[in-house]
Amino acid sequence: xxxSSFRQRVYEIVARIPSxxxxxxxxxxxxxxxxxxxxxxxxxxxFGDAGIPWHRVVNANGQTASGFWPDGRLGxxxxxxxxxxKVKDNKLNLVDYLWNPKT
DNA sequence: ACTGTGACACAGG
DNA sequence: CCCTGTGCCACAG
Numbered sequence: 001x002x003x004s005s006f007r008q009r010v011y012e013i014v015a016r017i018p019s020x021x022x023x024x025x026x027x028x029x030x031x032x033x034x035x036x037x038x039x040x041x042x043x044x045x046x047f048g049d050a051g052i053p054w055h056r057v058v059n060a061n062g063q064t065a066s067g068f069w070p071d072g073r074l075g076x077x078x079x080x081x082x083x084x085x086k087v088k089d090n091k092l093n094l095v096d097y098l099w100n101p102k103t
Numbered sequence: 104a105c106t107g108t109g110a111c112a113c114a115g116g
Numbered sequence: 117c118c119c120t121g122t123g124c125c126a127c128a129g
Contacts (some may be wrong), residue, residue, distance in 0.1 A: 004105085024107045024112090024113095025111075025112055025113085026112065026113065029112085035113095036113080037112090038111095038112040038113060039109095039110055039112045040110085040112090041112080042110060042111040042112065042113085043109085043110050043111080044111095045111060046110075046111060054111085057111080058111090059111075059112060059113085060113065061110070061112095062113095063111095063112085064111085065111030066111055067110080068111060072111095073111090076111090083112090094108095
């Protein structure tokens with residue numbers, strides 16, 4: 001998809017993360033073809049349109065995003081808990097929940 | 104249309 | 117453990 005922007009690909013990937021699983025920013029970026037664009041993924045997530053489960057994207061340390069909207073890290077953690085993910089102190093165990101996309 | 108600056112990150116020192 | 121550098125994209129002027 002050459003005409004599609006990086007952002008479009010990020011949408012596709014994040015939208016495919018199943019409930020109860022998460023992906024890291026770096027992994028999303030890598031799957032989209034730019035392993036070093038993790039920060040950009042964060043930007044896209046922040047400004048991105050609704051309808052995308054951004055709460056299923058966490059950093060490489062398993063922590064929720066500091067700038068998450070509308071309620072910051074706590075809001076993201078709550079959404080993850082609603083999906084049966086055990087979040088402790090705004091942090092989760094990536095080994096248990098990391099999802100390997102398989103386009 | 105172009106440039107500058109910032110950002111929900113990551114790896115290395 | 118803290119701090120710095122790198123790299124990519126999005127937004128504002």
